[in-house]
Amino acid sequence: MKSVGIIGGLGPETTSEFYLKLIFECQKRDTKERPSVVIASVPLPFAIERDLLAHNKGKERYIPYLVQEAKRLEKSDVDFIVMPCNSLHVFIEEIRQSVSIPVLSIVEETILYLKDNKMKNIGLISTSATIANHVYEDKLAEGGIDFVTPNDLQKAKMDKIIQRLVEGHHLDSDRKLILEVVQDLAEQDVDGVALACTDLQLLLPTSDKVNIFDTMEVLAQATVRTILSK
Numbered sequence: 001m002k003s004v005g006i007i008g009g010l011g012p013e014t015t016s017e018f019y020l021k022l023i024f025e026c027q028k029r030d031t032k033e034r035p036s037v038v039i040a041s042v043p044l045p046f047a048i049e050r051d052l053l054a055h056n057k058g059k060e061r062y063i064p065y066l067v068q069e070a071k072r073l074e075k076s077d078v079d080f081i082v083m084p085c086n087s088l089h090v091f092i093e094e095i096r097q098s099v100s101i102p103v104l105s106i107v108e109e110t111i112l113y114l115k116d117n118k119m120k121n122i123g124l125i126s127t128s129a130t131i132a133n134h135v136y137e138d139k140l141a142e143g144g145i146d147f148v149t150p151n152d153l154q155k156a157k158m159d160k161i162i163q164r165l166v167e168g169h170h171l172d173s174d175r176k177l178i179l180e181v182v183q184d185l186a187e188q189d190v191d192g193v194a195l196a197c198t199d200l201q202l203l204l205p206t207s208d209k210v211n212i213f214d215t216m217e218v219l220a221q222a223t224v225r226t227i228l229s230k
Contacts, residue, residue, distance in 0.1 A: 002227050005073030007083045009041030011166035014198045018084040021220040035227045038076045040069035052129050067098040074099045090133045109222040111143045121146040123185030126196035148188045150181050165199040175203040186210035
């Protein structure tokens with residue numbers, strides 16, 4: 001059984017949900033022992049986090065914090081690293097270059113999931129930073145998968161919702177707004193809607209009009225497979 005290091009804390013609830021998914025899913029598949037999990041909660045100043053999530057500003061200030069935690073995890077003797085936060089994948093190449101152990105990508109795993117499920121056109125809901133930095137868009141295009149995104153007004157509202165979630169606020173009005181955005185995307189003949197900001201799963205949006213899938217769940221399943229691989 002392999003050990004995993006999690007670069008977490010952005011946001012903390014999502015990190016805890018991800019951890020629990022790993023523990024219980026591994027328990028379902030292997031009843032002999034629990035997996036070895038090390039979590040590095042990034043000590044990031046709130047101002048830097050807000051600048052990236054809401055304004056796509058100052059992203060270069062993230063890199064030293066993330067590299068430091070990746071190296072800390074490597075020294076703790078984990079076999080590989082994951083990041084439950086989609087937005088942090090702006091920096092995945094810098095993180096991969098800073099360590100000698102594998103770093104799984106939520107984006108790459110999501111593309112594999114889409115191909116396995118024969119989904120050729122999706123709705124994509126994420127932060128402005130994720131969109132501005134083409135975290136998903138380029139990989140989707142390379143994989144021959146079409147996508148549609150919310151309009152500019154909806155994107156601005158999504159950013160505010162995500163910031164509230166990171167700060168621990170779960171509002172029913174926010175859940176309703178997400179479902180309105182999902183409905184708009186569903187009317188554009190998509191095969192499914194991806195929650196490409198992992199904090200959005202905290203509001204548990206569901207729809208009988210279209211399949212909503214959580215990229216954090218995709219990464220969790222890939223992480224479990226890697227933990228249990230020989």
